[in-house]
Amino acid sequence: MVELKRRTLMKMLGAGATAGALGAPMIARAQGAPYRIGFVSALSGPSEMLGRGMLEGATIAIERINSSGGVNGRQIELVVRDDKGKPDSGTVAARELIGEGCHLLMGVSSSAVGLAITAILPQENAVLLTAAAHSLRLTHEDFNRHYFRITDNPYMRQRAQAKLMAELHPEVTSWGGLIPDHEYGRSTWDSFKHGLEAYYPEIAKSEPTISNPIMCQYGGSDYRNYVVSAMRDPAVGFLNSMYGGDAITLFQQAKPYGFFQKKALVVDTANEFMVARAMKSEMPDMWTGAHWYFGAFKGNPFNDELYAKYVERTGNKFPDGFVAEGHACILAYAEALKTAPEGNTEDIIAALEGMTFETATGLRTIRPEDHQVIKPVILYRVRGTNTADGIEVVEYRTIPGDQVMDKPTPGAPVVW
Template identity: 70%
Template sequence: MVRTTRRNALKLLGVGVAAGALGMPWVRNAQASGPYKIGFLGSLSGPAESLGAPMLEGVKIAVEDINAAGGTNGRQLELVVRDDKAKPDVGTAAARELVGEGCSMLLGVVSSAVALAVSAVLQQEDAVLITCAAHSMRLTKEDFNRNYFRITDNPFMRQRAQAHVMAERFGEVTTWGGLIPDHEYGRSTWECFDNGLKTYYPELAKAEPTISKPVMTTYGGSDYRNFVASAMRDPAVGFFVSAYGGDAITMYQQALPYGFFKKKHPIVDAANEFIVARAMKENFPEMWIGSHWYSGAFTGNPMNDELARKMTERTGIKFLDGFIGEGYSAVRAYAEALKTADSGKTADVIKALEGLTFDSPTGKRTIRAEDHQTIKPVVLYRVRGASNADGIEVVEHRVIDGATVIDPATPGVKLTF
């Protein structure tokens, strides 16, 4: 007679049917007391590293804060990190690796192309992904699936808010052009900004805008001078730019000798936070920048103030990038969802995230149940180089209620204007 011990029982079951062991109390209790594993997938090398690295820091601080407070449901959070290099094939392989290591809850992702590729395999891998920066409208429209969530704003919200402010503040500037990277993110942002100009100029500036065909640039390039020269020949005065990270730094530095920023004004930057401003310092031209989170706009929010304090202590940086706040918020969303989805199973987590309202550094956020787009404030600030110790200054900021600029929830249907 074989004695039924815990070891013998597991041998009899075999590795291939280990899931069946969940019915055994010693296995079930061991899993219930272990950590919740969360996988970070983001650009930690290449031209988008300057976006992915601060996002990861926000994730780390959130994990540390939650674990120091006793974890979620008495369980700690365990973070596993992978670099997607902003490449769809690398991102997909890295996502599968994370799931293979037990991380069915994924977060991060800078690149829309990576987000679209990973989103396509989530159901197959039985995983859920919360993106913290990927802005393609396709993710919550025609390519939507229930395993994908966006924790931040989207181009419809942000670029239309930027267009609203331009029509309100610079109504006399009625000619607009663009310098746009020729990929999913660039096209999404331009389409929404273009529509925002056409919507708000007649209403606020009492004028019809003239909008040029945008100059489409390369991604990951080293020489943008020909693109800048094309933009200089464009009769448009105001310009929208959505190159990001290292590409934007290179482009803006190469544009200075052309006198681009003297001839073109205002400049609207889609999402570079303080990254380019820190690189160029006093040479940084004034522009309006869209931000995921700006700590100066939410002073008095304890979560905001504490995150800013900790991040400044770690880095010595005063002007913090919004990607930090989004990485932090994604972890908070998972932690809040796990209070009701304590099993950590993907289906339970998805159900808990749908319609979830949770605290973040920008205040309360709600994830729409219909399309998994988060309703949150849209943040813009006017920044320029300065001779102070930081080399930059924020002249002013604007916070727009996300509920007033969000797109209708139409999962599965392409965005049309």
């Protein structure tokens, strides 16, 4: 039996490898051979922090399962590729993994990469569970049955954020956006905008004024022109959809302009603790969307164990939710393999459709119509402090996913 060892993984990644296969390159069919799952996500580039969090969570889940005897008496083995956040690299990585017998794929931080890989799945006879790719197209107009989203989506999260802003800040009725000019950015803005239009008249009893979003360069180094445009915008509240290193750069360059003092409210779509850990005491006070917040699920054994293991391995007391989503992908495959022990693609798809499984955020159910998971939407307010940790969570909310979900329309655009 071959297990994914942390020291092997860290050695591989530290050496700058963009591809790594752990164990013999064989298809796991014989009794006793490990189930091989292919991990593909950004382990370098602007989205590196997302991919590494997913990988850490997946590793913890695999160690948990393997130490308890595996699934059907067989161990789980992870085979890792770096897609660099680029669609062409993602498809190459996916084909390599499939060629090595990994027909069960997971990870993917970029929607563009997710769309590219999903397009090749039917002919490659493979399955992909994404832990972050949020494009609504993946479960709507570009849907195919080989794809599953194991996390929430922008319709759920950004509409929940719009609803919360209408409840907490009914006086902030003019909104703008700082949005990356790619698929994920457009999905988040469309979802938030429609949420504002739905919830402000209902809750705040006022019609929102919504500016055109400021579309920003992905992977840039100078965002000052975008900041100046935002300062000139009459909007008082802003949605930020820039993430990772781009968001850090944007926020640092916005501070000298007094952006966070002159604009009443900034809502962040998905940076979780990434930006806060980097900026520490300089982190502006804002609400952010998250895949997971450990403090919201205390008492859940999966949550408590995942958090303890993660802190033990990394020393980081503020893990990003991508850790829990990588963890959830492995738990989903493990549950599906119990009823599809051969690991055949068609059997795995059938097992995943409608399946309910335990995770760090509680039970999740995969909607059979469009393969979108139903899970809580998690929002928390984070800010920098002068304490030893440098940041703190002021408050949080969990919203049941079925209260803010889009209707399933596989093969057709989302219905707003």
